[in-house]
Amino acid sequence: MKKFDKVKIMEDVPLKKYTTYKLPAKTKYMAYPENTKQLIALIKYAREKNIKYKILGGGANLIFPHDYDGVLIKLDHFDKLEIKDTKITVGAGYNLIKLAMKTCKLGLTGLEFATGIPGTLGGAVFNNAGAYKSDMGYIVESIVVLTPDLEIKKMYNKELKFHYRTSFLKDNPDYICLEANIVLKHGKKKEIMDVIEDRKSRRLMSQPLEYPSAGSVFRNPPDNFAGKLIEDSGYKGKKIGGAMVSEKHANFIINYKEATGEDIVKLINEIRKTVKEKYDIDLVLEQEIVD
DSSP states (O other): OTTOTTSEEEEEEEOTTTSTTOOOOEEEEEEEOSSHHHHHHHHHHHHHTTOOEEEESSOSSEEOSSOEEEEEEEOTTOOOEEEETTEEEEETTSBHHHHHHHHHHTTEESOGGGGGOOSBHHHHHHHTOEETTEEGGGTEEEEEEEOTTSOEEEEEGGGGOOBTTBOHHHHOTTSEEEEEEEEOEEOOHHHHHHHHHHHHHHHHHHSOTTSOOOSBSBOOOTTSOHHHHHHHTTOTTOEETTEEEOSSOTTBEEEOSSOOHHHHHHHHHHHHHHHHHHHOOOOOBSSEEOO
């Protein structure tokens, strides 16, 4: 892979600074294509050489239980941003919080929910990231994707099948989001910023932001809350290795002391098993365990 000289390639890269869990795993290669042409060439090469690959955004929803024996592709150069009135065209590699704050400060409303969600625009579309009863599905008009056949295609909102913390892309990970077209609305800047500050205070009070984590571990079941089910099962403060169920919010697993991905996965599996036995509810993982 390191001989593929059309793209910047790094070898044996620690993933600690590339995942919000700050895990000790490494990736064999990390690649930084500068444009779609390079991305296509890189994927073709990986396929020809039978090298596994994965797009890595902000690492805000990923668990690496072991080293990744392949190439992680970073779309940092896909950072285009155009704002025309209420219509936004933004690259998949653009930071989501940065985008949300920039649009809110312009008096545009619709992305307030994202001001506390780490990661990239592409990852947010992939996972249909959301909070406060809103998500990407409400504001994404269309996206440009690279298909499994390495063709560039535009997909519209209805095709993307946005539902609670999922999307067409999550069900079809061989489609790669390159950029998105977002539509917001005009609002009152002071009211928008007041909402952001209020929610920031609430997050600080209710979430363990002082520790590395990847946000909510499980989706909320219909008419229930994953955090309550986990807490009622006696798992608040439960530890396996360096991983711990937060004492502040039971649907957060935190890296409190040099946790490994295996520690986190073991804790996840134990919680799921216990909740299933006690309540006959299958908790659906919101995060992704990377093989």
